[in-house]
Amino acid sequence: MSWFSQKQSAVLGIDISTAAIKLLELSKVGARYRVESYAVAPLPQDAVIDKNIANIEVIADAIKIALKQSGSKLKQASVAVAGSSVMTKVIPMPASLTDDEMEEQIMVEADQYVPYSLDEVNFDFEVQGENENNPEMVNVLLAASRKEIIEDRVEVLAKAGLKAKIVDVEAFAMENAFSLLIDQLPDAVEGQTVAIVDIGATMTALNVLYNCRTVYTREQGFGGKQLTEEIQRRYGLTYERPAWQKNWADCRTIIPLMCLSRLSGQWFSKFSGRYSFLFHQARIDVSIVLFWRVVAHQYPASINWFNKL
DSSP, X not given: OGGGGGTOSEEEEEEEOSSEEEEEEEEEETTEEEEEEEEXXXXXXXXXXXXXXXXXXXXXXHHHHHHHHHTOOOOEEEEEEOGGGEEEEEEEEETTOOHHHHHHHHHHTHHXXXXXXXXXXXXXXXXXXXXXXXXXXXXXXXXXXXXXXXXXXHHHHHHTTOEEEEEEEHHHHHHHHHHTTGGGSSSOOTTOEEEEEEEOSSOEEEEEEXXXXXXXXXXXXXXXXXXXXXXXXXXXXXXXXXXXXXXXXXXXXXXOHHHHHHHHHHHHHHHHHHHHHHHHHHTSOEEEEEEOTTHHHHOTHHHHHHHTO
């Protein structure tokens, strides 16, 4: 959370997903963080396709709505790009180099690390720590993304009256968020492997962390939209109507929990089948932390079902 080390009192985070704009204003009070305001503004279909911005004007209008709902007065914001849009690589570099010297060396050797011309990408790097095999070297995390992906997010914020201060990577933002939750977990995570599953509207992301560092990320094309489609199929409703009927107040009388249970079972089957090899090879105890942005937030009863697994 280096933003707060720059004498900034608060930060505005904007999450641009397939189904909605989610806004969160976060401040730091002493050693703790506090949510100052938040808001969610829905997006129409096809405004965001496969994590790529398809309609800048519509998304900018949704951000304006979220800003008005939240009452936030901040003018600088943080956004993130999907992991599938970013190339990352850990490279060893001499520990004696300054940041400027590292940048120069990366640019000279860029064709070894980035499969695009430097004119086509934005890149950044972070020193991760001492190299395990050579104390005179450090591990440097390099992240690169095509310029149009970054520029679309900067432009959509500008049209909403905001300035992009930080453009992060979703997986690394999740890693930072997890670091704030460590003290709330029942078991220590040092030396442990932790899997974070983030179920969004159309995409589910798996982040695997070891010692609180991301070591593996993967996205799969399934999410809360499947629940909407299941409601449509079962009750013969339009696309727009199931979206608001997923709210828990309506769910108790309109939507049987069996819809959620059946789909949730499919989700877990996908992950257990596709990623069991990863956990098996790691041979380390795995804790699963679920960020159910679509499901658990809107269906508190699903927590009871999940606890029975």
